Amino acid sequence: MTSSLPIETDRxxxxxxxxxxxxxxxxxxxxxxxxxxxxxxxxTPEQVRESLAGRLADVALDTDGQALTVAVILRxxxxxxxxxxxxxxxxxxxxxxxxxxxxxxxxxxxYAAEAAVELLRLGFEELGWHRIIGRLDYRxxxxxKLLERLGMRLEAHFxxxxxxxxxxxxxxxxxxxADEWKIRS
Numbered sequence: 001m002t003s004s005l006p007i008e009t010d011r012x013x014x015x016x017x018x019x020x021x022x023x024x025x026x027x028x029x030x031x032x033x034x035x036x037x038x039x040x041x042x043x044t045p046e047q048v049r050e051s052l053a054g055r056l057a058d059v060a061l062d063t064d065g066q067a068l069t070v071a072v073i074l075r076x077x078x079x080x081x082x083x084x085x086x087x088x089x090x091x092x093x094x095x096x097x098x099x100x101x102x103x104x105x106x107x108x109x110x111y112a113a114e115a116a117v118e119l120l121r122l123g124f125e126e127l128g129w130h131r132i133i134g135r136l137d138y139r140x141x142x143x144x145k146l147l148e149r150l151g152m153r154l155e156a157h158f159x160x161x162x163x164x165x166x167x168x169x170x171x172x173x174x175x176x177x178a179d180e181w182k183i184r185s
Contacts (some may be wrong), residue, residue, distance in 0.1 A: 004126055005070060007118045012111060013073040014084065014118055017055035021071055024080035025052050033104050037137040039164065061088045061096070061127055072102070072115045081106040084115045086123055086132075094130040096123050098150075100143070112146055120150065124178045131177050138170035147174040151184040 006015035017025070028034055029043040029051060043051065059066045069085040082102030089095045098119055100112050123129045134147045138157065148154075152174035160168035176184075 004122055007070075007122075008075070009114050009118060011075055012081075012114055013075050014070045014115055015073060016058075017052060017069070017071050017083075019052070019056070021055075021080060022048065022052055024071075025055075025083075028080075028082065028101060028103060031104075034101060037140040037143070038101065041165065055083075061086060062091060064088055064091055069099075070119075072111060074111075081111050082115070084112075084119045086119050086127075089133075094128060096127070096129050096132045098123070098132055098134045100146075107142065113149055116146070116150055120176070120181060124181045129178065131175060132181075134174040136172050136174075137164075138172050144172060144174070150176070151180065152176045 006013050026043075026045060026048045029040075029048050030045075032042050035042050054067075055069045055071075059068050061068055065088065067085050067087045069083050071080055072082045072084060073079065074081055080103075082100065085099040087097040087099065089097055098116060100116055102112050120132060123132050133155075134143075134150075134152055136143045136147070138144075144154075153176070154172060155175045156171075156173040158171040158173070161171050162169050
């Protein structure tokens with residue numbers, strides 16, 4: 001996937017992570033506010049080093065379970081504002097998942113949508129995927145609204161299906177198909 005990167009948008013650069021991104025990733029992944037709705041608790045510095053190592057590896061997204069996570073950088077300032085991820089769920093069935101995590105100070109500015117559109121485009125147009133989903137904690141209304149703005153539809157509401165951070169939580173699943181994406185874009 002390295003050949004597809006970096007991706008430039010009007011305001012952002014989506015690029016591979018670099019060793020120098022450690023401090024930004026630490027700020028992101030160690031924040032209780034950021035990790036509130038994620039599957040992991042705030043990470044320690046050592047856990048973030050492991051996380052960064054995974055982000056540095058080149059992946060082809062041709063095997064189930066692989067993930068490509070790219071840093072989202074403000075073009076104007078060079079500041080790290082978050083990250084977006086494509087996960088390969090089932091290569092045989094050409095399905096994947098979109099994920100995104102942004103620094104709270106950059107919420108509400110459209111950066112997540114601008115970056116996510118590019119990863120959806122990559123999944124559908126370059127990888128030839130048939131279907132991409134987005135999964136989230138039902139309380140994460142901001143992310144749900146973003147998935148809807150991206151043209152994804154709510155397909156499932158799983159009631160108390162995951163025990164996370166000491167409590168049962170509901171999960172929402174949104175999805176968009178390649179032909180729906182083509183009509184939208």
